[in-house]
Amino acid sequence: MSAEDTVLGMWRALSARxxxxxxTHLAPDCIYADMPVGPAAAARGPEDIVKRLKIGLEVLAGYQNHDGLLVADGPNVMYEHSETWTWATGEVAVLRFVTVHEVVDDRITIWKDYWDMSALANFAPPNWLADFATADMSWVYDATDLI
Incomplete structure (x- = not known):
């Protein structure tokens, strides 16, 4: 499988939640970092990465990833895409991302999302950020020296 296929397969699975x-697309020691927050609040390993993703995405009434430009250089894949987040209260946000992945042996080993967090805050319901205060944060991993 190519690095591109691995990345797109993961994003199809994520879009379907x-x-x-x-x-299955993540290496056992994969590191995921939301770069607006920084690598000090990364997640490591498939279980913790999914815990992290669920905080933002599981509560949504709708979530969809929209394909965009994908550029690969060996194991490194850059993916420009967007996501539509829809809350049960009717708010909708379209978020634009550039994501950088490293793929080794058909598994993602590094996943870094670059996006504008203020765009999300502008469209999310007022309680959205407050909900993070009660979320399970056991996934937090400091990857500062690794990415």
């Missing part, structure tokens, strides 16, 4: 399928 098929958490078990997402995990």
């Amino acid at each position: 098929d958490w078990d399928q997402v995990k």
Whole structure:
């Protein structure tokens, strides 16, 4: 399987919120970092990465990834895409991302999302950020020296 196929397969699984399928695309020591927050609040390993993803995505009434430009250089894949987040209260946000992946042996080993967090805050319901205060944060991993 190519690095591109691995990345696109993971994003298809994520768009479907098929958490078990997402995990199959991640290496056991994969690091996921939301770069607006920084690598000090990364997640490591499929289980913790899915815990992290669920905080933002599981509560949504709708979530969809939209394909965009994908550029690969060996194991490194850059993916420009967007996501539509829809809350049960009717708010909708279209978020634009550039994601950098490293793929080794058909598994993602590094996943870094670059996006504008203020765009999300502008469209999310007022309680969205407050909900993070009560979320399970056991996934937090400091990857500062690794990415």
